[in-house]
Amino acid sequence: MARVHATPNGLVEFSTQEETARNIEEQAWNDASAIRKLADIKEIRLQKLKETDYLANSDVTMPSYIQTWRQTLRDLPQNNTTESQYDTLLARDADGNLTNSVWTQPTE
Amino acid sequence: MSKSQIVTGGIADDAISEEHLDSTLITGQTAITSLADTDKFLVSDASDSGNLKYVEKQYLPSGGLVKLSTVSTNNSNVTNFTFDEVFSSTYDQYKIIGFISPTTNSVVGRFKFRTGGASGTDYSSSQYVWTHFGHRVDTSHAVGSDIGGYASESYGAISSHSVRETTNGTFQAIDMNVFDPRRNLMSRQTWHGTVNYQNATSDRHFVGTFGGRMNDNVDATGIKFYFSSGDINYGVITIFGVVK
Numbered sequence: 001m002a003r004v005h006a007t008p009n010g011l012v013e014f015s016t017q018e019e020t021a022r023n024i025e026e027q028a029w030n031d032a033s034a035i036r037k038l039a040d041i042k043e044i045r046l047q048k049l050k051e052t053d054y055l056a057n058s059d060v061t062m063p064s065y066i067q068t069w070r071q072t073l074r075d076l077p078q079n080n081t082t083e084s085q086y087d088t089l090l091a092r093d094a095d096g097n098l099t100n101s102v103w104t105q106p107t108e
Numbered sequence: 109m110s111k112s113q114i115v116t117g118g119i120a121d122d123a124i125s126e127e128h129l130d131s132t133l134i135t136g137q138t139a140i141t142s143l144a145d146t147d148k149f150l151v152s153d154a155s156d157s158g159n160l161k162y163v164e165k166q167y168l169p170s171g172g173l174v175k176l177s178t179v180s181t182n183n184s185n186v187t188n189f190t191f192d193e194v195f196s197s198t199y200d201q202y203k204i205i206g207f208i209s210p211t212t213n214s215v216v217g218r219f220k221f222r223t224g225g226a227s228g229t230d231y232s233s234s235q236y237v238w239t240h241f242g243h244r245v246d247t248s249h250a251v252g253s254d255i256g257g258y259a260s261e262s263y264g265a266i267s268s269h270s271v272r273e274t275t276n277g278t279f280q281a282i283d284m285n286v287f288d289p290r291r292n293l294m295s296r297q298t299w300h301g302t303v304n305y306q307n308a309t310s311d312r313h314f315v316g317t318f319g320g321r322m323n324d325n326v327d328a329t330g331i332k333f334y335f336s337s338g339d340i341n342y343g344v345i346t347i348f349g350v351v352k
Binding site for chain 2 (some may be wrong): 006007011021022026030043047092095097
């Protein structure tokens with residue numbers, strides 16, 4: 001079924017040229033999916049690192065398990081390189097909460 | 109009873125008062141659905157003892173915004189909202205308000221100017237310069253901000269973050285101003301606005317500002333709103349002209 005423009009005067013079907021242009025546009029968007037997901041992962045990682053930055057202050061000692069976790073977060077891009085791995089990292093529950101355990105700050 | 113003509117001066121000015129007016133005096137006439145500037149309204153002139161006079165439509169006070177066009181869809185998939193021949197020499201400034209909801213999850217809202225009048229085509233040269241600044245709150249109540257932008261894109265962006273799809277009950281709402289799309293005053297267009305939406309991948313809620321300009325001397329006669337992929341299945345967008 002042809003795509004349509006919604007206009008003040010009703011629906012107007014896409015021309016052949018418009019269909020081609022839209023296909024190219026959507027393909028470009030879909031091709032960049034992995035790049036966008038990696039950017040999301042880096043954004044979440046930055047947020048998680050910021051939450052424990054205070055432990056790097058000179059008047060406190062960062063626990064070793066936090067040091068290990070922070071290094072794991074930093075290594076996420078090099079240890080996860082496929083889109084399916086990105087999907088695993090970005091998985092969320094029905095409430096929108098991240099479900100991958102790598103995002104959970106360890107307590108011991 | 110035969111009809112007769114009352115000669116000039118044959119009836120007093122106050123001979124026919126309100127109690128004798130036929131109640132169909134107005135509704136018995138032919139209706140019109142649009143007004144010309146020289147159409148006339150009967151008025152009682154307060155500055156002249158209430159004497160009856162007329163005023164033309166062009167002299168009636170009006171608002172500063174004139175509604176030019178609206179496009180909407182309600183649970184029916186369309187690929188874009190297209191407004192052709194909406195920008196003219198009549199106005200230099202336009203206000204655009206509305207919302208659109210995507211059929212596909214994790215897409216971004218965009219627009220393109222249209223050229224060529226009634227049978228317009230997309231202006232897709234890489235001459236759009238835009239930036240977006242979004243304030244956000246995430247599901248853990250943490251707040252922050254994100255910035256995006258591009259200096260030579262083939263479209264204008266409403267946001268640089270993806271939007272949640274319709275099935276999540278969300279949409280992207282905009283309040284946007286477009287300046288001089290027909291180059292009535294200068295040789296460039298510019299725009300800015302505010303946007304409100306739920307991000308798809310992080311579930312963060314964003315309220316942002318966006319804006320940009322054209323790097324080319326394009327004569328924009330229209331504008332098109334769409335998502336980076338998929339369709340729009342709910343939404344309405346209205347364009348107003350700002351009276352000069």
